[in-house]
Amino acid sequence: QVQLQESGPGLVKPSETLSLTCSVSGDSLGTFHWTWIRQPPGKGLEWLGYIDYTGNTNHKSSLKSRVTMSIDTSKKEFSLKMNSVTAADTAMYYCARLAGGVGSGTLDIWGRGTMVTVSS
Amino acid sequence: SYVLTQPPSVSLAPGKTAKITCGGNNIGRKSVHWYQQKPGRAPVLVIFYDSDRPSGIPERFSGSNSGNTATLTISRVEAGDEADYYCQVCDGGSDHVVFGGGTKLTVL
Numbered sequence: 732q733v734q735l736q737e738s739g740p741g742l743v744k745p746s747e748t749l750s751l752t753c754s755v756s757g758d759s760l761g762t763f764h765w766t767w768i769r770q771p772p773g774k775g776l777e778w779l780g781y782i783d784y785t786g787n788t789n790h791k792s793s794l795k796s797r798v799t800m801s802i803d804t805s806k807k808e809f810s811l812k813m814n815s816v817t818a819a820d821t822a823m824y825y826c827a828r829l830a831g832g833v834g835s836g837t838l839d840i841w842g843r844g845t846m847v848t849v850s851s
Numbered sequence: 852s853y854v855l856t857q858p859p860s861v862s863l864a865p866g867k868t869a870k871i872t873c874g875g876n877n878i879g880r881k882s883v884h885w886y887q888q889k890p891g892r893a894p895v896l897v898i899f900y901d902s903d904r905p906s907g908i909p910e911r912f913s914g915s916n917s918g919n920t921a922t923l924t925i926s927r928v929e930a931g932d933e934a935d936y937y938c939q940v941c942d943g944g945s946d947h948v949v950f951g952g953g954t955k956l957t958v959l
Contacts, residue, residue, distance in 0.1 A: 766948065776886075776894065776937055778948040789946055792852070825893055833946040835882035837899040838939065844893050 733757040735826050735842035743820075743849050749813040753826030753842060756807070760784040764829040765802065765809045766838060769822040777822075781829055782809055789833065816849045823847075853942040855951035862957040869925040871954045873938030876919060881940045883921040885914060888935045888953075897936075898923060925956070933958050 739751035753765065766781040780790035782800040790798050794813070802809040813820060823846050827838040856874040863869055873883060883901050886894035896905050898914035901921065911926045925932055938951040 768948075775935075775953040776888075776950045778950060781948070791947065792945075829948065831882075831900075833941060834943055835900070835941050836948075837882075837884040837896060838886070838894075838948070839896050839899065839905070841893040841895070 733828065733840050735828065735840060737824060737826050737842045737845040739824075739845060739847070741846055741848060743816050743847060744851050745817055745849055746815055749811070749816050749820060749847055749849075751811045751824055751826075751845065751847070752808050753810070754806075754808045755828075760802065760804050760807060760809070764833055764836065766827045766829045767800070767811045768825045768827055768838075769820075770825070770844075771819075771822045779811065779813075781833070818849050821847065821849045852945065852947065853940065853949050855938055855940065855949055857936075857938060857951040857954045859952070860955045860957065862959055863928060864959045865928055865930060867928055869923075869928050869932070869956055871923040871925075871936050871938075871956065873921040873923070873951050874919055875921075875940065878919055878921050878940065879917045881916075881943070883914065883916045884939045885923045886937045886939065887932075888937065889933075894937065928956075928958055930958050932956060 764781040767779040782788045799812040823844045825844045826842045828840040829836040830839045885898040887897045888894040901916040902914040
C-alpha cells in the first residue's frame with residue numbers, strides 16, 4: 732500500500748524559503764508524476780506542479796519563478812522549495828501521486844498534508 | 852488556461868440524489884476526476900476517468916461527462932456525505948493539473 736508523508740517547518744518568515752519533502756513508502760517512484768498541491772485556509776485546492784522520476788518538472792505558470800522541485804529516487808522522496816514567501820503562501824500543503832499520465836491523470840494517493848504559516 | 856466551474860454549494864435532504872456539476876469548454880473530451888474532502892482531512896478520490904469508482908467507494912457515487920458539463924451524482928445521500936467536492940482535469944495544452952473551485956455539499 733503506497734503512502735505519502737509530507738514534512739517540513741510549520742512556520743516560515745516572510746521573504747524566506749519554504750522547504751517541504753514528501754516521503755513515499757510502499758512503491759518505487761517510477762512511471763508516476765509526483766505532485767504538490769496547496770489549500771489556503773477556507774479556500775480551494777491549487778495545483779503547484781509535479782516532477783517525474785527523471786527530474787522533469789512542470790509548474791503552475793504564476794509560481795514558476797519561485798518554485799523549485801527535486802526528486803531523490805534512492806531515498807524515495809521528492810521536495811518543494813518556494814522562495815520569497817508572503818502571507819499569501821500560508822496554506823495546507825499536500826503531496827500526491829498523479830497516475831495515468833500528464834494528459835489525463837488522476838491524483839489517486841494523497842499525503843495527509845502539512846500546514847505552513849508565513850509569519851514573522 | 853483551462854477553467855472549471857462548480858456551484859459553490861448544494862443542499863438537500865437525506866435520501867435524495869445530489870448532482871454536482873463541473874463546467875468547462877468541451878470538458879466531454881477530457882478525463883474528469885472527482886475528490887471528496889471532509890473538514891480537516893486530505894482529499895480522497897471518489898470518481899476517476901469520468902465514471903470509474905476506486906475500491907471502497909460506495910456504488911451510490913457515480914459520474915458522467917458530456918459536452919461542456921461533467922456531473923458527480925450521489926444517490927441516497929447520507930449525513931456522512933457532507934463534504935467539499937472538487938473536480939479535476941489535466942489541461943492538454945500545458946499538461947497542467949486544473950481543479951474546479953469546489954462545491955460544499957450540505958445534507959439538511
